[in-house]
Amino acid sequence: MNFKNTLLPIESTLQSKGRLLDISQPVVMGILNATSDSFYNKGQDSDKDSLLRNAEKMLNDGAALLDIGGASTKPGAAMIDAGAEMERVIPVIEAIRKSLPQVWLSVDTYNAATARAAVGAGADIINDVSGGSYDADMISTVAELKVPYIAMHMQGRPETMQQDPQYDNVVTEVFHYLKNVCHKCSDAGITDIIIDPGFGFGKTVQHNFQLLNAMHSFRILGRPVLAGLSRKSMICKPLHVKPEHALNGTTALHMAALQQGASILRAHDVKEAMEVIALYEQF
Structure with missing residues (x-):
């Protein structure tokens, strides 16, 4: 179902280091993996020069921000x-900030020390898959740094999260978890908060689609919603494909996420995600 004309209003800008990022219309966050053991690296090397070249390409393809x-x-x-x-x-x-001084950079980390060092090196946003649950200093650190915070839901830890995840009601439980994290962040002094339901993090394929089908309801929290769907198992398992062959499925779910009110698409394939947004805006 397309909720485009009935979606609840949310924050439409992010502020960091004296700059504003307009997210009143959906944007794409390009994924840069500085590690060789990610589930999908798109055939890219993880060395600094290769990542810089890929960053330039993603920006040329239309990415509004990059997640490292x-x-x-x-x-x-x-x-x-x-x-x-x-x-x-x-x-x-440091290399991307020097070469591309205007780019918006996010650091994907659950460690407060890394968050602090990354912002010092040039990052603008902290993207925490643990929603502050892994490092007790994370939320207070982000508040001190005065940068936007992406809080994701994850049941358990990556090592064990897919070992029979269980929920009484996945939508209700994830919603209340993110609601509580938003309250903690607000109480600590964080003003710009993005929420992420955490597709694939401690969830079965069925859980993931239940969340996607109800994602519009998360806008009740008044925060932008990030959808991290790119080439994940909720695409690969039903289609019986490997991540390398999951672009078509990713495109389909990106459109579904936009119809459900996503403000940010976190994607390996920026050009294709931008095309989805362009078509969505014609609705």
Whole structure:
């Protein structure tokens, strides 16, 4: 169902370091993996120069912001310490900031120390898959840094999250979890909060589609919603394909997410995601 004309209003800008990012219309966040063990790397190397070239391409393809991660959070992946993570992401952030000074950069991390170092190196946004549950200092650190915060829902930890995830009602439980995180963030002084239902993080295929079908309801919280669907198992399993062959399915679910009120599409394939937005805006 298309809720475009009945969606509840939400925040339409993000503010960081004296700049504003307009998200009154849907935007694409390009994925840059500074680690070789992500579930899908699109055939890209994770060295600094390769990531810089890919960043330039993503911006040319229309990305509004780029998300840089140095720790794989695929099912079964072990969580790493901040030191190892910083060795991967900080040089990349510095290089992209120097070469592309106007780009909006997000750092994908669950470590407060990495978040602090990344913002110092040039990142504008913190994207935390744990929603502050992994590092007790994360929310207070983001508040101190005065940058936007993406809070995601994840049941468990990446190492074990896909070992028989259970919910009484996945939509209700994820909604209330994100509602509580938003309250914690607001109480700490974080003003710009983006919420992410966490597709594929401690959820079955059925759970994921139940969340996608009800994603418009998350706008009740008054926050922009990020949809991270790109090439995930909720596409691969029903279609019996590997991530390398899941672009068509990703495109289909991106349109569904936009119809459900997503403000940000987090994507490996920026050009194709931008085309989905262009067609959605013709509705």
